[in-house]
Ligand SMILES: [Zn+2]
């Protein structure tokens with residue numbers, strides 16, 4: 001008990017991977033908040049009856065309950081997560097939900113965990129490439145989920161052709177709800193603490209698309225923002241010519257490039 005008293009406020013246990021927060025799988029499907037304060041290291045010390053604003057009264061003084069920071073953080077994570085754009089079927093997936101089937105995907109999983117543990121100190125983002133159906137979108141969604149849960153930072157997930165280009169094109173159409181807002185959309189993605197760009201490098205890009213992509217990548221590079229890409233193409237070959245090689249050279253500096261190839265795992269689902 002003596003040692004317990006000396007523990008720092010943020011000294012959480014291994015059960016919650018030192019985050020103070022635990023995820024209950026499947027609970028979001030019931031419309032519940034899937035995150036709870038750790039039942040081993042936070043809940044036992046909570047004496048506020050889980051009531052907002054999570055204060056306790058001690059000898060006439062108003063103090064923060066031990067759970068307070070964690071409960072406020074969980075609320076913030078939920079708000080960020082709901083606007084992150086992560087695909088429904090990959091929502092709330094965690095590192096252990098990724099089953100590495102071969103050496104390459106095991107290496108990628110290891111780096112994903114390293115990112116989760118060391119962000120924001122980690123400098124290099126990730127460029128994941130390989131044939132379709134090897135779990136690139138799943139793994140990048142997992143990394144984003146881990147980073148949002150652990151750090152409560154703003155993170156966005158976009159499919160480059162389907163969401164990004166289409167959203168931008170809509171802003172040029174008079175009468176559309178987002179008419180004239182292209183720079184807002186671009187700014188939002190340039191400034192997000194973490195950005196996942198899924199399905200990067202669609203073929204037969206128009207000059208406008210190439211320039212738009214370059215601008216996004218370059219803005220994130222300049223601001224030293226953490227970025228994850230997934231692609232079906234080997235960047236060393238496919239992006240050599242894209243925007244005269246400028247995109248590839250940015251990616252090389254921003255990211256660790258990892259291949260994750262293998263058989264299509266969706267066949268086994
Ligand atoms: Zn814990």
Ligand SMILES: [Zn+2]
Nearest residue numbers: 046048065067
């Ligand atoms: Zn409490």
